[in-house]
Amino acid sequence: xxxxxxxxxxxxxxxxxxxxxxxxxxxxxxxxxxxxxxxxxxxxxxxxxxxxxxxxxxxxxxxxxxxxxxxxxxxxxxxxxxxxxxxxxxxxxxxxxxxxxxxxxxxxxxxxxxxxxxxxxxxxxxxxxxxxxxxxxxxxxxxxxxxxxxxxxxxxxxxxxxxxxxxxxxxxxxxxxxxxxxxxxxxxxxxxxxxxxxxxxxxxxxxxxxxxxxxxxxxxxxxxxxxxxxxxxxxxxxxxxxxxxxxxxxxxxxxxxxxxxxxxxxxxxxxxxxxxxxxxxxxxxxxxxxxxxxxxxxxxxxxxxxxxxxxxxxxxxxxxxxxxxxxxxxxxxxx
Numbered sequence: 001x002x003x004x005x006x007x008x009x010x011x012x013x014x015x016x017x018x019x020x021x022x023x024x025x026x027x028x029x030x031x032x033x034x035x036x037x038x039x040x041x042x043x044x045x046x047x048x049x050x051x052x053x054x055x056x057x058x059x060x061x062x063x064x065x066x067x068x069x070x071x072x073x074x075x076x077x078x079x080x081x082x083x084x085x086x087x088x089x090x091x092x093x094x095x096x097x098x099x100x101x102x103x104x105x106x107x108x109x110x111x112x113x114x115x116x117x118x119x120x121x122x123x124x125x126x127x128x129x130x131x132x133x134x135x136x137x138x139x140x141x142x143x144x145x146x147x148x149x150x151x152x153x154x155x156x157x158x159x160x161x162x163x164x165x166x167x168x169x170x171x172x173x174x175x176x177x178x179x180x181x182x183x184x185x186x187x188x189x190x191x192x193x194x195x196x197x198x199x200x201x202x203x204x205x206x207x208x209x210x211x212x213x214x215x216x217x218x219x220x221x222x223x224x225x226x227x228x229x230x231x232x233x234x235x236x237x238x239x240x241x242x243x244x245x246x247x248x249x250x251x252x253x254x255x256x257x258x259x260x261x262x263x264x265x266x267x268x269x270x271x272x273x274x275x276x277x278x279x280x281x282x283x284x285x286x287x288x289x290x291x292x293x294x295x296x297x298x299x300x301x302x303x304x305x306x307x308x309x310x311x312x313x314x315x316x317x318x319x320x321x322x323x324x325x326x327x328x329x330x331x332x333x334x335x
Contacts, residue, residue, distance in 0.1 A: 040079050045147045045169040048331055053079060053098065055086065058139030058151035058165050061100035063174065065333035068269045073197045073305065074100040086136070091117040091158060093132035099305075103178045103325070104130050104193040105159055106311050107287040114188055115158045131158040139165070155183035161190065161317070172331055179324040182317035191285055192312040192325035196274065200297050200304035203266045205235035207259040212236070214289050218252040227252035227295045234259065238295045240306070246299035255289035257281055263291065263308050269334050276310050276327040285314040 040051045040062070051062030061074040078098055087096050105111070111130060112121035129135075133156035143150040148168040155162045166177040182188050198204075206212075208231060218226040227250045228239040236256060243250045261278040265271075284290050294307040312325040 095129035106191040283313040
């Protein structure tokens with residue numbers, strides 16, 4: 001998928017220069033960007049632009065140094081789709097890939113085990129899709145400045161929590177805080193799972209030591225090929241390339257307890273560092289890892305994706321109790 005600058009992304013949504021200026025004024029005056037049907041809400045500080053879809057899980061779908069291309073993988077044609085084409089909330093809502101940066105809950109093995117709406121999913125222990133109420137519900141903008149935004153979701157009947165997301169720009173960094181609050185009258189047990197999606201061929205590296213790699217899920221079959229990887233100079237990286245057999249898909253996932261709480265990535269014209277808290281291994285749910293990286297490549301491009309993920313500590317929340325995952329993204333434009 002071709003990445004776009006913010007200006008091109010907005011232009012692709014048929015916003016001419018006149019309406020672009022009105023659009024920016026609307027953001028400053030109202031804190032929302034629904035002017036002329038545009039649903040993307042933007043914050044910027046002269047160093048970074050960041051864009052969000054409050055009505056699709058409060059997700060960040062755009063971030064870039066000023067003048068650079070979008071770092072995240074997200075189809076801008078979906079940002080302003082009609083309401084009739086948005087995912088309609090229900091326990092069995094289908095998965096739709098708006099991509100960008102979203103927050104899941106971990107472990108994946110428990111996604112449908114703490115709910116009674118769909119007993120068959122609970123009893124089977126379904127691993128897909130994630131909680132649709134966290135991914136697709138309309139998050140309310142409860143605070144907005146030129147350089148920050150706070151979005152709050154409603155209680156999910158699937159997971160029993162509501163999420164509050166805070167994004168703050170500070171020079172060439174964006175500080176991200178996501179808080180989950182237990183809204184039930186009984187305990188729930190989860191971790192917070194940061195999932196940032198990038199183009200499949202994005203270069204990345206995770207700092208490791210000799211004991212960091214916990215497992216690699218990769219399959220060679222009539223449908224699958226592995227994504228090759230390399231460990232050198234204290235870093236792990238996948239080496240994505242097209243499948244040798246065009247009818248197959250390359251797909252691998254690695255589980256890592258890194259050497260430090262950082263992931264480095266590099267796109268065509270920007271460098272990104274994602275920084276988060278290092279946690280001891282015993283704080284992470286045994287079915288997950290502090291850092292997880294998923295890479296998928298197909299000949300047609302329809303399955304192309306890189307996910308750079310990290311988890312908070314796994315906790316049991318009593319009624320009304322909360323937990324927060326914090327991370328800081330640092331972006332630098334390449335010369």
